[in-house]
Amino acid sequence: MAFNSPVFNRIIVPVSFASTLVGGAFLTKEYKGGRRCPSDESMKGKVCVITGASSGIGKSTALELSRRGATVVMACRHMGKCEKVATSIRKSTENSNVVCRFVDLASLDSIEEFSTSLSSEIDHIDVLVNNAGVMKPRMPRATPRTNDDFERQFGVNYLGHFLLTNLLMDKLTNGSSAGRIVNVSSEAFQKGEINLEDIEKKNLEENDEKLTEMYYQSKLAVMLFTDSLSRRHPNVNANAVNPGVSSTDIGRYSSTPFYAVGMVLYKPFQWLAMKTPRQGAQTSIYLSVASELDKISGSYFDDCTKVATVSETCNCQHANALWEMSDAWTDLNARRKRMRESAMKT
Ligand SMILES: NC(=O)c1ccc[n+]([C@@H]2O[C@H](COP(=O)([O-])OP(=O)(O)OC[C@H]3O[C@@H](n4cnc5c(N)ncnc54)[C@H](OP(=O)(O)O)[C@@H]3O)[C@@H](O)[C@H]2O)c1
Numbered sequence: 001m002a003f004n005s006p007v008f009n010r011i012i013v014p015v016s017f018a019s020t021l022v023g024g025a026f027l028t029k030e031y032k033g034g035r036r037c038p039s040d041e042s043m044k045g046k047v048c049v050i051t052g053a054s055s056g057i058g059k060s061t062a063l064e065l066s067r068r069g070a071t072v073v074m075a076c077r078h079m080g081k082c083e084k085v086a087t088s089i090r091k092s093t094e095n096s097n098v099v100c101r102f103v104d105l106a107s108l109d110s111i112e113e114f115s116t117s118l119s120s121e122i123d124h125i126d127v128l129v130n131n132a133g134v135m136k137p138r139m140p141r142a143t144p145r146t147n148d149d150f151e152r153q154f155g156v157n158y159l160g161h162f163l164l165t166n167l168l169m170d171k172l173t174n175g176s177s178a179g180r181i182v183n184v185s186s187e188a189f190q191k192g193e194i195n196l197e198d199i200e201k202k203n204l205e206e207n208d209e210k211l212t213e214m215y216y217q218s219k220l221a222v223m224l225f226t227d228s229l230s231r232r233h234p235n236v237n238a239n240a241v242n243p244g245v246s247s248t249d250i251g252r253y254s255s256t257p258f259y260a261v262g263m264v265l266y267k268p269f270q271w272l273a274m275k276t277p278r279q280g281a282q283t284s285i286y287l288s289v290a291s292e293l294d295k296i297s298g299s300y301f302d303d304c305t306k307v308a309t310v311s312e313t314c315n316c317q318h319a320n321a322l323w324e325m326s327d328a329w330t331d332l333n334a335r336r337k338r339m340r341e342s343a344m345k346t
Pocket of ligand 1: 051052053054055056057058075076077078103104105106107131132133134156157184185186187242243244245246247248249250251
């Protein structure tokens with residue numbers, strides 16, 4: 001066939017062009033998706049608790065840990081949604097040990113109830129994935145404050161997980177090996193600032209920028225928390241994760257009038273430029289399963305690779321003070337005492 005024949009010009013050229021585009025798009029997608037968890041270890045006999053496991057990155061993490069045979073506790077606040085996801089995970093992984101338990105991380109009492117009840121059900125926890133998160137919550141979709149009157153992003157992303165982890169610490173140190181704590185942060189922590197005198201950032205105007213600043217701050221607080229955990233609790237392994245920008249619906253509580261329209265228009269670019277939730281979950285999965293990480297704590301991971309220790313990655317000078325303040329804000333000692341008393345009664 002001649003290169004200037006009509007068949008060549010009308011069919012072969014456009015088809016080759018389209019195939020190159022599609023192939024290129026898939027290659028870009030794969031490249032952008034980052035590394036896959038390099039460990040294929042089984043999780044049979046392990047107990048994993050994952051917050052925010054009913055959607056996005058948490059759901060993909062729950063699916064993979066179930067596939068590897070773990071008992072998975074999906075700690076979520078919308079029980080209908082959670083049960084639906086748990087049912088599909090049980091079915092696709094043929095693992096019946098996938099359960100939903102209610103916790104609202106925006107309520108310190110709810111976290112205490114969850115921890116008390118879970119502690120009476122299980123004798124140890126191998127992995128706690130502190131994954132749940134909220135970004136730029138706005139009325140009417142989400143109240144900007146938690147039940148205990150903290151700014152919601154600080155309250156859910158950081159403070160709720162601070163309390164949860166501390167209340168579950170006895171269970172995390174009760175297994176055959178050191179329990180693992182996987183704190184889902186974000187590279188956004190790099191833009192975060194924590195002023196302990198003004199955690200609420202009262203000096204800033206109430207606008208979109210402030211919400212963004214509060215998100216950054218919450219993710220930096222998660223980093224400081226990870227650093228403190230590794231120093232205060234050498235008998236557990238606590239590490240922080242950047243999942244990478246992933247195409248979840250994390251912005252759904254940020255109901256600006258244009259959000260829904262923007263999401264539809266942005267979808268094709270989102271597919272190309274962002275990780276899928278499964279890709280975003282790979283580093284959390286790696287930190288949950290890989291035995292080569294048995295002795296690693298206080299580090300920051302990205303794309304299934306240790307970047308550095310948390311203290312090398314960010315300024316942790318406020319870590320101790322933040323811990324002490326969080327201890328007081330959450331009334332940790334009283335809650336821990338109540339939990340122990342309740343355990344003695346049962
Ligand atoms: N997607 C990204 O590009 C990206 C990038 C960096 C870091 N991250 C982090 O990755 C984590 C997972 O986010 P995602 O992208 O997978 O978003 P997502 O799909 O919205 O997942 C967030 C989960 O957190 C839960 N959650 C929110 N508020 C809660 C509360 N008060 N109590 C209990 N659970 C609550 C949500 O439950 P409901 O459905 O009930 O609200 C949901 O299951 C977050 O910590 C996020 O900050 C995400």
